[in-house]
Amino acid sequence: MTTHVWDYLAEYATERDDILDAVQQVFASGRLVLGDSVRGFETEFAAYHDLPRCTGVDNGTNAVKLALEACGIGPGDEVITVSNTAAPTVVAIDGTGATPVFVDVRAEDHLMDTSLVEAAVTPRTKAILPVHLYGQCVDMEPLLRIAHTHGLRIVEDCAQAHGARRDGRLAGTMGDAAAFSFYPTKVLGAYGDGGAVLTADEDIDRAMRRLRYYGMEDVYYVERTPGHNSRLDEVQAEILRRKLTRLDTYIADRRSIAERYAEGLADLCGPGRLELPAVSDGNEHVYYVYVVRHPRRDEVIRRLRERYDIVLNISYPWPVHTMRGFAHLGVERGSLPVTEELAGKIFSLPMYPSLRKAQQDKVIDALRDVLQTLD
Structure with missing residues (x-):
């Protein structure tokens, strides 16, 4: 029998009743888009991280992209990150119109070499995007100092680090905003796709909620552009609520x-x-x-x-x-x-x-x- 690097079938066999109950709950709710399950998951995922705000989106790539846009990143700006990452990290930066600027990683742990970051800062630099790769966190203290000195935003890419900690602090709680993916292979994975952005900043959260919903707050009225259709699905949100407890x-x-x-x-x-x-x-x-x-x-x-x-x-x-x-x-x-x-x-x-x-x-x-x- 083939042994694969990842497989979900044994887990599904164990959790099947709960997963199917989640699906049934949503289908019987009468609300299939941005309903109680999305709101519930946003509240519970934020609470797990002891943060006040979470916005569910459709995938991890858009979580990064919209988080950057909510932080005011766009054409003409530069974002410092790494090349040793999944391509979606950089696709998201590119998608804002900003330019990714790469620094090397450390040989011992494959994570961003934070000693190289300050030299990469230019007048166009507007953000640092550390990738918490493979399941552990980048050394954030130097990045926080650099960001403070140069007036930069920090958006954490936490797609691979649900529940990881550095000096007791959870991944996703150290920057201005944090992007998560719930692709099925992730530590917290959906049965499809999904993402979320955590922040303590009310303005970033308000911008996120507009950005994921065409730039609207009220139905049919656009408050800002660009806007996107990037809503977390109700079924995936309810499944994630159940799995978050595990x-x-x-x-x-x-x-x-x-x-x-x-x-x-x-x-x-x-x-x-x-x-x-x-x-x-x-x-x-x-x-x-x-x-x-x-x-x-x-x-x-x-x-x-x-x-x-x-x-x-x-x-x-x-x-x-x-x-x-x-x-x-x-x-x-x-x-x-x-x-x-x-x-x-x-x-x-x-x-x-x-x-x-x-x-x-x-x-x-x-x-x-x-x-x-x-x-």
């Missing part, structure tokens, strides 16, 4: 799997060999993905697939600045050396809460066998 359990299960991987693979690690995820000081990792490194990554992945029917993923094989779709940015290869080196070595082991111990053992044993034949 978020801490999902995180605990992910951490347990990460511990088993670390224990089962530790003796195969070292320079020029396998490298496991590093947790930065002050961080509480939630392991959205379990990203490892090996200099012969492609051969490892091929052998695992051919010999053991284990199908893995790379997050991400192409840094954004190397993609043809972003050639207009004019960022040269070699300008982000750590990002580019990591892209040739990283790959993800299976990671989801319902991954059974027998499946975990299969992955550990198979990877041990493949790596020992390569040494």
